[in-house]
Amino acid sequence: MSEFILERIFEKVDTLPPFPKTAQRALELLREEEVNYKELEEVIKTDPAIAVNFLKLVNSAAFSLPQKVDSLLKAFMLLGTEQIKLILLAAVASKYFSKDLTGYGVSAKDIWVHSIVCGIIAEELAQLIKLPVEKRESLYMAALLHDLGKIILDLYTTLEAKKFYELMEKNPEDTFMQIEWLAVGVDHGMVGGFLLKKWEFPKEIYFSIRAHHDSDLMIQGKIPAMVALANILANMLGFIGGLDAFNYSIPSNLLEIIGIKAEELEKLLPKIYKRALLVEKFLV
Template sequence: MSLGKELLLEKIFSKVDQIPTFPKAAQRALELLKDENVDYRKLEEVIKTDPGIAANFLKIVNSALYALPRKVESIAQAFLYLGVDQIKFILLSAVIGKYFDKEMIGYGVSAKTIWLHSIACGIAGELLARKIGASESFMERVYLACLLHDIGKIVLDLYTKIEVEHFKNTIKENPEWTFMQVEWLVLGVDHGLVGAELLKRWEFPEDVVFSVRAHHDDSLMVQRKLSAIVALANAVANLIGFYSGIDSFYYSLHDDLLKLLGIKPDELEKLCEITLEKSLLIERELI
């Protein structure tokens, strides 16, 4: 990274008073879930220490996506019906709901809309990862990177206090540009780079940090399978109508992503259908 970019990132993070931190409850819960013999009683206690995460967890688990035989009233009850991967996905989706808790004025997107976009991206990412036979440890990184890929928007929205009209006007003046280019012109940085810096400060795995950095960069996204999955999953979420803000309309699908992951056009179409179906089942509970 160039010195200029490093200085700008330092300036951004030093000026934002409300830089989010990754919840200790979520960190501890993920550690407990790595144990082959998960202590579910302890796991419940840890999640319940963060009321926001616990409430979101129950909202998601009671959605039609999981089709439980009855509504669960406690996290302990939920564990009876869920596998470890499902718990990880729901936990991280619940964490994201805590961050995306207010409208992002600069990006022209409501809290609920970008939360649902992140979940849709996570669903698509999981489907893609399973298709390529991902390991359990790789799957956790897919969840992290997909669900947190737009976290940089929170920091930029806090830092810039920009109005969405700034983006709209720049897009009109430069219709051939990608939104990442527009971000660089308006802000001097893009949300992928800022999100990656935040995850680096949270000490997340390097490939998760890289994938968040790369999810809109055509030259970077094809360098690793995880970054390719995140970029393609993000594109799928936008294609099916689960948008992440004004920028959703100004990105194109990189053909090399399909080649790298071995996805045929008809398989992509099917992936979009399944992601849409699953995302709609969650949306009904979160509205």
């Protein structure tokens, strides 16, 4: 891959729509000690796509509301602040995952479901280890947007698809990240991390995205480790995010960094799987 193509890949970052102002403002409101839900509703309503997807997700049963809701305000009353953030960010992700990623062999719906399932796993892991609430927003954002780099790289992976499959066949032991480097000279974690850094999000977020396929980087902190684990589990459970669903296993030190035992994770899996199925079912 020539330097010229790499330059083109990073230039393409500028063509992606910026992180929506609506979501930015909504997150600001959600960070206040006393959240003004009426104002939050007004803000979210200014972006109909986010508002519609928010309600769709809330009513998907994966968030176990006691009743179906038809207004954002009613939904807010039944959810906690952190859950509102998670659902809001999942609704934002749909704006980016609106096209099939041909080069990665995944449909728009499947990559969206994969991202939401990662968000849900992150939520379950955060509850399990009692991650401080102020850390959860970064975790959810990184988990939901971890594959954003694929949107930018898709054009190149489509062009190099034949090379990808040949490389995977020739190097069955290689991770997807290694194959991506061989085929296009960069990996989607790096491109996604670059994008979130450009959007001026905190380091914890863009580093976690950068690190999600890199076994050395993913163990540099709890948040990157949780994002990487969420991605691995989503793929293992069959909610795949593309060609990178192959060759997955949980690195031995990943659970240790997060602070969970293998038995605890095993116990959590049926619940995660059930919630993931509900998301998939309701987002058709």
